[in-house]
Amino acid sequence: LGPKGRNVVLDKSFGAPRITKDGVTVAKEIELEDKFENMGAQMVREVAQKTNDLAGDGTTTATVLAQAIVKEGAK
Structure with a gap:
């Protein structure tokens, strides 16, 4: 999250x-x-995509918030 976020390796089939x-x-x-x-x-x-399109940053935070909203709604 933020500037200390880690790299991710995506393995593609090609x-x-x-x-x-x-x-x-x-x-x-x-x-x-x-x-x-x-x-x-x-x-x-x-x-994440809409946050990126509108703000250009904050996608991880938006994703974490979306997960928290879903979790609260499922209670």
Whole structure:
């Protein structure tokens, strides 16, 4: 989170692995087997993308906040 965020290695089925610190790029690569869990992941991915489009930064914070809102709503 923030400037001390870590690098992530994305293993693609084609080409070389990709190294990134960008939360939106990481979010785009997440695909879950469970249909309903994947819908939730898609919603969080959209939160990250819209935050990036509008603000250009803060995608990780927006993702963490979205997860917290969903968790509270599920109580």
